[in-house]
Amino acid sequence: MPEIVWPEGLKKTKQRDAVVKILESAEAPLSAPDIYAQIEKDGQAVWLSTVYRILELFTEKGLVTKTPVLDGDMAYYELRRHDHRHYAVCVDCHKIVPIQDCPMTGFEPKISDDFRVLGHRIEMYGYCKDCDKRNKSSKE
Amino acid sequence: MPEIVWPEGLKKTKQRDAVVKILESAEAPLSAPDIYAQIEKDGQAVWLSTVYRILELFTEKGLVTKTPVLDGDMAYYELRRHDHRHYAVCVDCHKIVPIQDCPMTGFEPKISDDFRVLGHRIEMYGYCKDCDKRNKSSKE
DNA sequence: TTCTATGCAAATATTTTGCAACTCT
DNA sequence: AGAGTTGCAAAATATTTGCATAGAA
Numbered sequence: 666m667p668e669i670v671w672p673e674g675l676k677k678t679k680q681r682d683a684v685v686k687i688l689e690s691a692e693a694p695l696s697a698p699d700i701y702a703q704i705e706k707d708g709q710a711v712w713l714s715t716v717y718r719i720l721e722l723f724t725e726k727g728l729v730t731k732t733p734v735l736d737g738d739m740a741y742y743e744l745r746r747h748d749h750r751h752y753a754v755c756v757d758c759h760k761i762v763p764i765q766d767c768p769m770t771g772f773e774p775k776i777s778d779d780f781r782v783l784g785h786r787i788e789m790y791g792y793c794k795d796c797d798k799r800n801k802s803s804k805e
Numbered sequence: 806m807p808e809i810v811w812p813e814g815l816k817k818t819k820q821r822d823a824v825v826k827i828l829e830s831a832e833a834p835l836s837a838p839d840i841y842a843q844i845e846k847d848g849q850a851v852w853l854s855t856v857y858r859i860l861e862l863f864t865e866k867g868l869v870t871k872t873p874v875l876d877g878d879m880a881y882y883e884l885r886r887h888d889h890r891h892y893a894v895c896v897d898c899h900k901i902v903p904i905q906d907c908p909m910t911g912f913e914p915k916i917s918d919d920f921r922v923l924g925h926r927i928e929m930y931g932y933c934k935d936c937d938k939r940n941k942s943s944k945e
Numbered sequence: 946t947t948c949t950a951t952g953c954a955a956a957t958a959t960t961t962t963g964c965a966a967c968t969c970t
Numbered sequence: 971a972g973a974g975t976t977g978c979a980a981a982a983t984a985t986t987t988g989c990a991t992a993g994a995a
Binding site: 740753775780781785790 | 914915
Binding site: 818858 | 960962970
């Protein structure tokens, strides 16, 4: 069962289907090369530039959200779902872990007069369990 | 009066001073090319790669925070001040506006068992007053 | 058939790196 | 003097674009 509504005017192609499928089964944002690699691994042929083009198009159509992660050497993409998720990112191994709830709920920023807020992005950073443990034991 | 403590072991050079001065007077995060352009405009000579190197070093030393903005085509840098600020970014003109207070205060994410949280980043996005007005009037 | 999407190559943009010359301490 | 910094050029990485062909409606 597809989680998305296909925007009218867009043709369905196997490349686009592949991208959607990867995004649907992802539980954390993925980079374009991530998605490209997964499609290849599934035995399908795509070009990285095509993946970029699809992601850009999907972002435009509101299907996908483009967001930088951590210190941002790459852009990450995720399906724009009905639920509202944020992530914690490990500063060491760059693992991405979903956070359950959103601290912005009910929060009204004081800028609202000067700014029409459409949404927000929250990212926590720190050490995941594994890296935390490793750092402690190696006393680094 | 300098807002920062110069890390020991780092030499003071006019390039580094220039970068610090720009960052001190900025009230929103700046990209490396932004900083480079401002220094040039002040009549000083620097190389962009030097600016990048200085910012990387400062980030390592904890003087500066590197953070991607909006959809992240570039990294932005800001002085790591004592106060804790977040920003709203206009999706149209990319203007960056500081937000007064932080919705995370007192918030304890449910992941804390599996993750040692060091900090967080929040970014609101939407339309700034000018772009909102312009979009309404041009009925675009 | 007609319009759009993709393959492919080549360009662009941002950031990083290597090394010799220079400049702080 | 000696270690750390910068100028400069060139490389590396991420992403975008142009155009002819292939594919969906």
